[in-house]
Amino acid sequence: MEPSSLPQKPARPELGHRGSVRLPNEADAELVRQMNGGDEQAFAQFYDRFAPALFSMIYAILHDQKESEDVLQEAFVQMWKRTSTYDAKRSSLFTWAVMISRHKAIDRLRSRQRQSRLAEAVANEPDGITATAPAERADTLLARNDERERIRNALAQLGAAQREAIDLAFFAGLTQTQISKKLGAPLGTIKARIRRGLLTLREVLGKVSP
Amino acid sequence: MNEELEEQASLYVLGLLEGAEAATFERELETNVTLRAFVDELDEAAALVAYSASPRPLPPELRARVIKQVKSNKTVAFPQRLSWLPWAIAACLAIACSYLVAERLGLRSHITALEQRDFLAQIQIASLSSKLKNAPDANAVVVWDEKKQRGVLKVTQLPRNEADRDYQLWLVDPRYKNPIDGGVFHVANKEALSVPFQPASPVRGAKGFAISLERKGGVTKAEGPIVLLGK
Numbered sequence: 001m002e003p004s005s006l007p008q009k010p011a012r013p014e015l016g017h018r019g020s021v022r023l024p025n026e027a028d029a030e031l032v033r034q035m036n037g038g039d040e041q042a043f044a045q046f047y048d049r050f051a052p053a054l055f056s057m058i059y060a061i062l063h064d065q066k067e068s069e070d071v072l073q074e075a076f077v078q079m080w081k082r083t084s085t086y087d088a089k090r091s092s093l094f095t096w097a098v099m100i101s102r103h104k105a106i107d108r109l110r111s112r113q114r115q116s117r118l119a120e121a122v123a124n125e126p127d128g129i130t131a132t133a134p135a136e137r138a139d140t141l142l143a144r145n146d147e148r149e150r151i152r153n154a155l156a157q158l159g160a161a162q163r164e165a166i167d168l169a170f171f172a173g174l175t176q177t178q179i180s181k182k183l184g185a186p187l188g189t190i191k192a193r194i195r196r197g198l199l200t201l202r203e204v205l206g207k208v209s210p
Numbered sequence: 211m212n213e214e215l216e217e218q219a220s221l222y223v224l225g226l227l228e229g230a231e232a233a234t235f236e237r238e239l240e241t242n243v244t245l246r247a248f249v250d251e252l253d254e255a256a257a258l259v260a261y262s263a264s265p266r267p268l269p270p271e272l273r274a275r276v277i278k279q280v281k282s283n284k285t286v287a288f289p290q291r292l293s294w295l296p297w298a299i300a301a302c303l304a305i306a307c308s309y310l311v312a313e314r315l316g317l318r319s320h321i322t323a324l325e326q327r328d329f330l331a332q333i334q335i336a337s338l339s340s341k342l343k344n345a346p347d348a349n350a351v352v353v354w355d356e357k358k359q360r361g362v363l364k365v366t367q368l369p370r371n372e373a374d375r376d377y378q379l380w381l382v383d384p385r386y387k388n389p390i391d392g393g394v395f396h397v398a399n400k401e402a403l404s405v406p407f408q409p410a411s412p413v414r415g416a417k418g419f420a421i422s423l424e425r426k427g428g429v430t431k432a433e434g435p436i437v438l439l440g441k
Binding site for chain 1: 213216217220221223224225226228246250251252253254255256257258259260261262263264265266268269272273275276277279280281283
């Protein structure tokens, strides 16, 4: 099936003074209203906007192509069923989609970890874009890469220790205790790093916002 | 906002608060508007970490798969103007649950009464549920005394049977190839009916009970449809 509309740059929340996030996002709210009314075209648009970024995130968590596809599918179906839970006053649609998708991916990861340790396989898994990448409009790709680059620059401004702790929580789904053990730092230190890291990110993202 | 609360909020958005700690924080979140706004902002910041993942090509065929599944799930999406519908369904389910609980309690008290009346040690009690689309609420309880080789069947909500038909009880004993005939009975109305029974052959370690609809007078081997089944 062909996309119903051209892929758009993933929605970014607007950031106001001193890094505070300005909400709601009317375009998001309208898209959700349409989906809530059972509009499949709106859902296709929603998929085209967010699926690429969500898939990359899910893959970064699971490091498994098939599982990542399954989780992305489950996440989108859940979002379709639960559009009524989205509150545009509280978050951007992207944030809502990230939270649901990440939760599903982490659940899958923990379930898998319970069955077996795949640390080696994860470490050996090749990363990056493969030759089978689907064709994408150059301007969309550039816009997305530009967006990603901005966020990466923002993340680069975090201290290495803060970044490490946040990454282990966000992508590896580790608990506070596990992060503490893995990084060999006291629990209190880990909590403080995460707090400072997120606060910094919140501020820095405000400054780099277009 | 103090540092401790900021720290908890940071941990919360990354899913690092667990158990009682998470519950306490969520209670605070319900009433503290400032904290709610702060958590929402941290959510936005945390979500953007997703962009730091290495780009991974999205398989083109996945789109069609997702949309196909969504189409098959379309009935579960409620238009906003019908946003009361899920609540109405939930209310109906709650009422139905209450009814079933009451029914179960009634049944349980009946079983208790039967148990108390019977002083024999080898009592087996089975609950049989409906296999009938037109009578899903039909059910039965079998109280079976293996030692005395006799039991009592209590049936409720079973549809009235035609004059040329009878309901027939079967006891499943793995030692036999076919279920053992437990006797026939007739249902004249949907009111509860108690039927004492004795199987046609000795039964040891009954694994289940079934009721089928058979020819008038019953058959030696079940031929008709199973209407109630349980163990």
